[in-house]
Amino acid sequence: MSDTATARSEGDERTITGKAIRLEGVTKRYPGQQRPAVDGVTLEIPAGQVVMLVGPSGCGKTTTLKMINRLIEPTEGRIVLGEEDVTDIDGDDLRRRIGYVIQAGGLFPHMTVAQNIAIVPKMLGWDDARVKERTTELLDLVSLDPDTYRDRYPKELSGGQQQRVGVARALAADPPVLLMDEPFGAVDPITRQRLQDELIRIQHELRKTIVIVTHDFDEAVKLGDWIVVFREGAHIAQYDTPERILAEPADEFVESFIGSGAGLKQLGLQRVRDVDLAEAVTARPGDSAADALARAEAAGHGHVVVVDERDRPLSWPSRRALQRMTSIPEAADPKTPVVGSGATLNDALDEMLVSSAGAALVTGHRGAFVGVITVEVVMAAISAVRAAASDAMAGAPVGTNASDPAARGSDG
Amino acid sequence: MSYETDGVGNNMGEFVTGRVGEIAFASVQHLSLVAQSLVIATVLGVGIAALVYRNATFSAVANGVTAIGLTIPAFALIGLMVAPLGFGVTPAVVVVVFYAVLPILRNAVVGLAGVDQAVVESARGIGMSRFRTFWRVELPIAWPVILSGVRISGQMVMGIAAVAAFVLGPGLGGLIFQGLSRMGGAGSIESIVTAVVGVIVLALVLDLALLAIGRLTTPKGIRV
Numbered sequence: 001m002s003d004t005a006t007a008r009s010e011g012d013e014r015t016i017t018g019k020a021i022r023l024e025g026v027t028k029r030y031p032g033q034q035r036p037a038v039d040g041v042t043l044e045i046p047a048g049q050v051v052m053l054v055g056p057s058g059c060g061k062t063t064t065l066k067m068i069n070r071l072i073e074p075t076e077g078r079i080v081l082g083e084e085d086v087t088d089i090d091g092d093d094l095r096r097r098i099g100y101v102i103q104a105g106g107l108f109p110h111m112t113v114a115q116n117i118a119i120v121p122k123m124l125g126w127d128d129a130r131v132k133e134r135t136t137e138l139l140d141l142v143s144l145d146p147d148t149y150r151d152r153y154p155k156e157l158s159g160g161q162q163q164r165v166g167v168a169r170a171l172a173a174d175p176p177v178l179l180m181d182e183p184f185g186a187v188d189p190i191t192r193q194r195l196q197d198e199l200i201r202i203q204h205e206l207r208k209t210i211v212i213v214t215h216d217f218d219e220a221v222k223l224g225d226w227i228v229v230f231r232e233g234a235h236i237a238q239y240d241t242p243e244r245i246l247a248e249p250a251d252e253f254v255e256s257f258i259g260s261g262a263g264l265k266q267l268g269l270q271r272v273r274d275v276d277l278a279e280a281v282t283a284r285p286g287d288s289a290a291d292a293l294a295r296a297e298a299a300g301h302g303h304v305v306v307v308d309e310r311d312r313p314l315s316w317p318s319r320r321a322l323q324r325m326t327s328i329p330e331a332a333d334p335k336t337p338v339v340g341s342g343a344t345l346n347d348a349l350d351e352m353l354v355s356s357a358g359a360a361l362v363t364g365h366r367g368a369f370v371g372v373i374t375v376e377v378v379m380a381a382i383s384a385v386r387a388a389a390s391d392a393m394a395g396a397p398v399g400t401n402a403s404d405p406a407a408r409g410s411d412g
Numbered sequence: 413m414s415y416e417t418d419g420v421g422n423n424m425g426e427f428v429t430g431r432v433g434e435i436a437f438a439s440v441q442h443l444s445l446v447a448q449s450l451v452i453a454t455v456l457g458v459g460i461a462a463l464v465y466r467n468a469t470f471s472a473v474a475n476g477v478t479a480i481g482l483t484i485p486a487f488a489l490i491g492l493m494v495a496p497l498g499f500g501v502t503p504a505v506v507v508v509v510f511y512a513v514l515p516i517l518r519n520a521v522v523g524l525a526g527v528d529q530a531v532v533e534s535a536r537g538i539g540m541s542r543f544r545t546f547w548r549v550e551l552p553i554a555w556p557v558i559l560s561g562v563r564i565s566g567q568m569v570m571g572i573a574a575v576a577a578f579v580l581g582p583g584l585g586g587l588i589f590q591g592l593s594r595m596g597g598a599g600s601i602e603s604i605v606t607a608v609v610g611v612i613v614l615a616l617v618l619d620l621a622l623l624a625i626g627r628l629t630t631p632k633g634i635r636v
């Protein structure tokens with residue numbers, strides 16, 4: 001792993017376990033088609049980063065992705081993984097070293113969760129004890145209780161759980177690279193948001209090189225360190241950070257692809273933990289309602305946050321509601337707007353829209369209440385992000401097509 | 413009417429008790445011929461299906477051959493086998509295998525083609541070779557469909573195997589030929605009826621056995 005480097009300038013000391021990927025002038029021509037599906041793409045995917053491939057349907061995202069692990073053989077060009085040219089090595093061998101996740105997980109229905117995860121390690125000749133240990137570790141990593149889920153069959157799992165197992169299977173042999181083709185396309189929006197958060201957390205821990213195809217621009221903004229916007233034939237319209245693509249789309253094509261509400265999309269860039277949270281008056285079940293009310297009035301707050309013995313929010317009654325109570329109720333109110341501190345401002349805004357308070361409760365470690373995020377804070381964040389994005393970013397990775405006259409270099 | 417039934421009944425009883433050893437031997441031989449032919453046919457049917465199921469044209473050809481093959485009279489086919497293969501077990505096995513392959517081949521093509529492409533793609537995507545993908549993923553998933561083809565085959569060739577007697581092969585067919593050759597003579601009807609009942613009983617036994625094999629060999633995750 002000669003290319004293993006320490007993390008980038010973000011002040012993160014975790015070691016990158018991913019390897020860089022380089023596509024050099026890669027072209028794919030399907031038989032009987034005049035125009036190539038992928039036309040001379042040169043693309044640098046930095047080690048340990050998440051690169052999102054977006055673009056209109058049929059533009060060649062999937063073809064590009066599948067040429068990285070040579071599920072589709074390129075017609076022309078080289079593929080380099082780390083320092084190694086993998087264009088001509090055995091394809092199966094290559095694919096055992098690259099994780100691959102597709103929509104809905106693509107699990108083997110006739111194998112248990114554990115057997116699904118064990119496939120690649122077994123092919124690589126790991127012994128049983130090591131495989132078993134790894135399976136447990138991976139189920140933990142994707143937040144599935146090993147004892148509950150190990151022996152289940154895929155049909156006994158929800159869509160989101162299947163997707164988690166698919167990710168665990170892809171990570172089984174600890175590959176430096178993970179390829180995902182619309183991984184969260186088949187699950188409902190709430191599950192999708194959870195799985196995205198989960199992936200962010202996993203990536204935070206593992207620092208793989210991850211390439212994700214998506215048609216959801218918001219997802220690209222949320223997950224990507226870099227976004228490649230393709231047009232027809234996998235022509236790169238722009239390859240840049242989410243911030244820069246939102247703030248300075250390269251041309252009308254990119255602009256129209258981002259769609260309206262670029263300002264709102266920038267909310268997907270910032271985490272709740274990055275903004276200032278408001279304080280709140282808290283109370284516990286069984287406390288005197290009059291006392292809590294008095295404290296809220298003294299602090300000038302309209303609501304009181306009820307937390308349980310481990311400080312997890314239960315409900316968020318208004319002063320008016322408190323006036324009708326004698327003691328604080330124990331029941332958890334399922335309509336309480338709660339977001340994790342790792343959630344994006346976008347997710348927080350979603351949560352607020354359903355809350356009458358125009359704000360949401362923020363939870364941190366182990367679900368403990370840490371503060372309140374308000375709609376004003378979110379609005380201020382939009383303006384701040386817009387200003388910051390204009391600062392030029394040096395050292396952007398290369399992404400060009402051979403046939404484009406004005407090929408973009410690493411520094412514009 | 414009742415007299416005749418009684419008569420036949422009495423004669424049947426006599427016929428069976430008188431030749432119980434011969435009948436038992438023929439039954440075992442019959443079942444063994446069918447069972448071994450089914451094993452060969454399953455290997456062949458799945459093997460051919462593995463070669464054709466990926467290609468629409470080849471699959472269509474296979475289905476056409478299956479449909480036409482089933483219309484060939486078994487008697488004609490076994491007659492044609494005498495010249496190259498002579499008499500005895502070999503031509504009998506060839507003919508029984510020929511018919512047994514057809515339903516298995518058709519079901520195997522349907523079963524293999526019906527495997528979710530996403531599952532196959534993810535198998536290839538995590539580095540399983542073509543062969544391993546077939547053996548470890550596609551075949552197990554298609555297995556219930558293939559096995560129902562094997563059961564159809566078993567039922568069908570249990571009857572067809574009787575023509576083996578025409579080439580002096582093994583099985584219950586011998587009793588039928590004896591009956592036919594002495595039609596109207598003493599015990600001719602009894603001989604035929606015994607063979608027919610024997611074939612039906614064997615078919616039931618075989619089907620139960622295949623059902624049990626199915627339970628044992630179908631992975632739990634895809635059992636319905």
Ligand SMILES: Nc1ncnc2c1ncn2[C@@H]1O[C@H](COP(=O)(O)OP(=O)(O)OP(=O)(O)O)[C@@H](O)[C@H]1O
Nearest residue numbers: 030031033037056057058059060061062063064215
């Ligand atoms: N196996 C194939 N044979 C022939 N043409 C193909 C094949 N696969 C893809 N194509 C063509 O190549 C082009 C790019 O396809 P690709 O699947 O890469 O698009 P995509 O960007 O992933 O689209 P989508 O968002 O709809 O998944 C399309 O025009 C498609 O019709």
Ligand SMILES: [Mg+2]
Nearest residue numbers: 061062063213
């Ligand atoms: Mg696609």
